[in-house]
Amino acid sequence: MLNRRYIRVKVFQALYSYYQSDSSAVEQVEKGMINSIEKIYDLYLYIIQLLLEIKKEANHKIELRKGKRVPTEEDLNPNMKFVNNLVLQQFEDNVIFQRLCSNRKIAWHPDEDLPSKLFEKLILSEDYQLYMQTRDNKFGEDKDFAAKIISKFINEDDGLEFHIEEKSIYWLDDLSMVNVNLIKTIKDLKSTNTENDEILTPLYKDREDDLNFIKKLFRKTVANNVELEQHIKDTTKNWELDRIALLDMILMKMAISEMIHFSSIPVKVSMNEYIELSKYYSTPKSKIFINGVLDKLSAQLRREGVIVKKGRGLVE
Secondary structure (H helix, E strand, O other): OOOHHHHHHHHHHHHHHHHHOOOOOHHHHHHHHHHHHHHHHHHHHHHHHHHHHHHHHHHHHHHHHHOOOOOOHHHHOOOOOOOOOHHHHHHHHOHHHHHHHHHHOOOOOOOOOHHHHHHHHHHOOHHHHHHOOOOOOOHHHHHHHHHHHHHHHHOOOHHHHHHHHHHOOOOHHHHHHHHHHHHHHHHHOOOOOOOOOOOOOOOOOOHHHHHHHHHHHHHHHHHOHHHHHHHHHHHOOOOOHHHOOHHHHHHHHHHHHHHHHOOOOOHHHHHHHHHHHHHHHOOOOHHHHHHHHHHHHHHHHHHOOOOOOOOOOOOO
């Protein structure tokens, strides 16, 4: 689920918090950073549960119609296609998913009305009407519709954003990324999956390797702050450091730290990653400025032997 760019964003956010605070200890900020990353998986499970709550709401409406004093034929013989959606059933039956939710205490409260509101919005949509034109469940069709619920209804719902912001201070920034990965999870499902199969996308590709990268990048950037600032100062002699935006400074410090302390990552990769991040998190002109500084500085540090790359294709 987590790629290196998203990991860099999390470290960047933690460093911004650290440099903005006069009192936060390094250990405290690092702990908060790791906790915010771990919470991403709670949100992932929570959104899957939301899908199941919408399904539960659909079933509840069907039962209410059956119990009417004078039910119609349609009330007594409803179209159960959505309720029987094969993808939602896989999640509902999956032992690993249920165990994770129990262990992490992830659950929707019975009194929360968001699932009901989302279901009402769903049934009025053209997507739902087209899906319910038949009564037979086909796995491919069910996958496509479950993915549409995420992309067209859950991902764009203001009520959900407000709801999760109240649930966790960490979740709102991660919602879009989680929804993208949940759609991928759905598209990767197979009709032959059993209740004991691992159908969920893991948070880390390699937990130990990713956590080492996260902690090392954060710690090296903080520990070598004075040295990193000096590198930047030497490369921007026509600029006063206090004229450089804090966000730009943090991105450049991270980039330089990564170039120096991660021998297996190509310099060009590090440069491109932080230049890309500057497009989203800094000023419109930051991309050109950061590119110029890093290009000049990386060449200088390689000549001085400060940046040394190891591994196939990295030795220059």
